[in-house]
Amino acid sequence: MSDAERHAQGMRTRREVLGDAHVDRAEARKDDFTADFQDMITRYAWGEIWSRPGLDRRTRSCITLTAMVAGGHLDELAMHVRAAVRNGLTHEEIKEVLLQTAIYCGVPAANSAFAVAQRVLGELERPAGVTGVE
The missing domain is CATH 1.20.1290.10 (AhpD-like)
Structure with missing residues (x-):
């Protein structure tokens, strides 16, 4: 899976688990300082770990x-x-x-x-x- 696909999967999972309102607030607060961190947790925590089938x-x-x-x-x-x-x-x-x-x-x-x-x-x-x- 590419980083872009992992990010898309992570965003789907993140929204399903945390809700659109929470994710939208987090995305709205994102800036140049926090963007890399938000991308990392979306890809890794939500796209990799929370999305695993185990x-x-x-x-x-x-x-x-x-x-x-x-x-x-x-x-x-x-x-x-x-x-x-x-x-x-x-x-x-x-x-x-x-x-x-x-x-x-x-x-x-x-x-x-x-x-x-x-x-x-x-x-x-x-x-x-x-x-x-x-």
């Missing part, structure tokens, strides 16, 4: 959630909680993944992850236009 996207989401907790990447965790829901994980399954991380990544990391996931899942349950702030 694992389904639900499993990849479980692994990715765990990696985000282990690394303390809470902003990325929020994005990947949304992606996990898009990939078909239920709230209960996300909870089980986070419980598992408490054992292997530590209780403080899981505590922070639960707070992020609770916020994101709550946002996903609210009707559009409702902020939850009164």
Whole structure:
């Protein structure tokens, strides 16, 4: 596969997993400084790894959630909680993944992850236009 084909595949996968709105925001923020990085993650992370046939996207989401907790990447965790829901994980399954991380990544990391996931899942349950702030 050429780099252009890998980029196209990556962009399709990225949009399917993260949603058009997220990808469009990331693309709009891209500039000369970040363009090479965005191209690299689109080709490699999304065009190569997330597009491989060896694992389904639900499993990849479980692994990715765990990696985000282990690394303390809470902003990325929020994005990947949304992606996990898009990939078909239920709230209960996300909870089980986070419980598992408490054992292997530590209780403080899981505590922070639960707070992020609770916020994101709550946002996903609210009707559009409702902020939850009164």
